[in-house]
Amino acid sequence: MKHEKSCGALVLRREEDGTDSILMIRHRRGGHRSFPKGHMEAGETEIMTAIREVYEETGVNVRIKSDFRETVHYMPMPGVRKEVVYFLTRTEQKQIRPREGEIAEVEWVPLEKAEGSLTHENDKTVLRAAVKRIEAETAAGESADKQT
Numbered sequence: 001m002k003h004e005k006s007c008g009a010l011v012l013r014r015e016e017d018g019t020d021s022i023l024m025i026r027h028r029r030g031g032h033r034s035f036p037k038g039h040m041e042a043g044e045t046e047i048m049t050a051i052r053e054v055y056e057e058t059g060v061n062v063r064i065k066s067d068f069r070e071t072v073h074y075m076p077m078p079g080v081r082k083e084v085v086y087f088l089t090r091t092e093q094k095q096i097r098p099r100e101g102e103i104a105e106v107e108w109v110p111l112e113k114a115e116g117s118l119t120h121e122n123d124k125t126v127l128r129a130a131v132k133r134i135e136a137e138t139a140a141g142e143s144a145d146k147q148t
Contacts, residue, residue, distance in 0.1 A: 004082045007049035008037025010130045011062055012090045013108060020134070021108035022127075023096070024117060025057055028104040032119035035126070037084055046085050058106045059097035062089045070129050072122040086126050088133060 011023035026033050038053035040046070047064050054062050068088035076082050096106040109117050111131070118124050 002080045004076075004080060005040050005085070006037045006082065007040060007046045007053065007085045007087070008035050009050045009054050009062060009064060009087045009089050010035050010127065011054060011058075011060060012088070012111070012134070013092065013094065014090070015110075020111040022111050022114045023054075023058055023060060023091075024107055024109045024114065025098070025103050026105040026107075028102060031104065033117050034119065034123050035086065037086070047087065050085070050087050057099045057103050059095065060091055060093050062091050064089045066133075068130060068133050070126045072126060074122055084122075086130075088130050 012020050013023070015021055023036065024033055025036055036054045036057040038049065038056065040049045041052075044052070046069075050064060051062055054060055064087045066088045070086045072084050072086075074082055074084075094108075096108070098104065098106045115124050115127055118127065
């Protein structure tokens with residue numbers, strides 16, 4: 001069995017109205033919606049791959065500081081087992097551009113609509129884990145704010 005590994009990120013941006021949007025891509029081949037990700041190259045760490053792939057596919061520069069790390073496994077074709085590692089990050093960058101030839105569309109999707117926009121259940125599972133983390137961090141931050 002052949003094994004492949006990819007890394008990517010769920011990239012959030014705070015909108016002017018205080019809500020969050022998440023960066024999503026639509027692939028030209030197949031038309032499925034997902035998060036930016038791609039294959040690891042020799043000598044790269046998982047985080048290096050995720051940062052590179054987000055930039056290559058969307059034109060968005062990110063730094064990954066969160067310890068959020070979710071992994072999914074699936075078989076994209078017979079005889080191939082794929083592992084995808086996702087990280088969580090934020091950016092203030094609004095401008096996006098799709099990678100020519102591979103990506104049909106890049107968009108900021110309101111976080112509350114993101115799950116319904118995703119094609120694959122694996123991506124929905126990762127999104128739900130990220131939303132739980134975001135909610136926990138928000139609640140902890142509000143609790144800390146009340147104590148100061």
